[in-house]
Amino acid sequence: MRILFLACLRANTGNSTTADRIKSHLEAAGHECELRDSAGLQCPLEVAKLVSQRKFDAGLAIHVYKAGRFLLANRIPFGVIFGGTDINEDVKNEEKYRVMRAVLEDARFAVAFTNKMKKVAEKLWPQAISKIHIQPQGMLQIPGKTHIFLLICGLRRVKDPLYLVEAFAEWHERESSICLAIIGPMVDPLFTNEVKVQLHNVDGVHLIEEIPQADLQALIKRSFAVVNSSLSEGMSAAILEAMDLEVPVLARNIPGNAAIIRHEHTGLLFSNPKEFVKLAKRLMSEPDLKRKITNNAKNYISAHHSWELERKTYQNLVHICLTEEL
Known part of the structure; x- marks a missing residue:
């Protein structure tokens, strides 16, 4: 399966390292995952054209507003991962909140890093309660007197x-x-x-x-x-x-x-x-x-924050994204 993965990819940031790690999880399951920087996108139609040209089967986005909005108006199933900015900042803007509601209505699944984040999201978007899963970020195993x-x-x-x-x-x-x-x-x-x-x-x-x-x-x-x-x-x-x-x-x-x-x-x-x-x-x-x-x-x-559990979760959610009906 070909997956279009959108995230803010500024070098050496948390978003970038998280996206790279999740990409590796999906590729380990046999999927082809293309990571694109959402900061360089202009509108959903631009992504729709990309989907048509590259024939993607599914989409994934980190940040419901910053990246997830570009998957609207596409015919591929997709999931989103909540970022702290979604819950803590963007909801304060009426237009961004409206867009995030539309994204969550279309998304097959949404991921929250903590139970607290999940509860806040459920209160903000009660229609999406059944779609929200909890998966903490996984961690790779990494081997003077001032x-x-x-x-x-x-x-x-x-x-x-x-x-x-x-x-x-x-x-x-x-x-x-x-x-x-x-x-x-x-x-x-x-x-x-x-x-x-x-x-x-x-x-x-x-x-x-x-x-x-x-x-x-x-x-x-x-x-x-x-x-x-x-x-x-x-x-x-x-x-x-x-x-x-x-x-x-x-x-x-x-x-x-x-x-x-x-x-x-x-x-x-x-x-x-x-x-x-x-x-x-x-x-x-x-x-x-x-x-x-x-x-x-x-x-x-x-x-x-098991890397292995995180891998299984995203692999299973992408499988659900393709096999379950809305």
């Missing part, structure tokens, strides 16, 4: 990368071994410039442009902890990767993060910069706590 805290995010406002900067600058002034590295693609050029201006004279905080995935994984392993300060998240791939690599995570206490982090068990959740510093210092001074968190997080990933 304390580097690593914040991995695309530079856009919803990721709020400046949230902890002042606290880190003050902490670094007292303890020079403390550093924050903000790393990721420059998604929003205007906001990126704002970030660069604000960090220009700040000591202890470093802005690093996106790097290849293998290099990023090596950097995660060398860091003391991975940080997430987002205003909203669906399911952070950076958090999952850190857990899998046995690096502790300190994350802002928002629903998307709390869905995968149990405070003081698989990670630490903070509600403000002052609390972040308090928890980070505790993590540094209590090696048993760090050991407990990383061990529990690794076990959590193995139990709930």
Whole structure:
């Protein structure tokens, strides 16, 4: 079967790595899967022409609005995967909400990463309740005294990368071994410039442009902890990767993060910069706590974010997409 897979494919982002992983699942089942960047598409008719020319049998999209809308007005069956932006941001826009409702009406299935995300989606689109499945993101098995805290995010406002900067600058002034590295693609050029201006004279905080995935994984392993300060998240791939690599995570206490982090068990959740510093210092001074968190997080990933289970789920859903009637 030939599958058209639409997703935002900016290099070295969570969406891109998730799409590559799911693509490999489908190809392992014998399907031919063509991955296309939804950011370069203009309208559903453009995709309809592509479907006709390439003779695709089915479609799949990550993000109901950003990618799923391009599968409307096509005759092929398709499924969609909810992104955090769908649930947390795009629903606030009346037109985007209307489009997402139309996409979910036509979709054969929809995937939510967490039970919380599924419940929110069911409340927003009750007509799609029977179509929504839960499948956490799977993880691949990946084989000085400076304390580097690593914040991995695309530079856009919803990721709020400046949230902890002042606290880190003050902490670094007292303890020079403390550093924050903000790393990721420059998604929003205007906001990126704002970030660069604000960090220009700040000591202890470093802005690093996106790097290849293998290099990023090596950097995660060398860091003391991975940080997430987002205003909203669906399911952070950076958090999952850190857990899998046995690096502790300190994350802002928002629903998307709390869905995968149990405070003081698989990670630490903070509600403000002052609390972040308090928890980070505790993590540094209590090696048993760090050991407990990383061990529990690794076990959590193995139990709930299985790469093999994710593969089976998407293979089964695509099979359903082709064989079940609407």
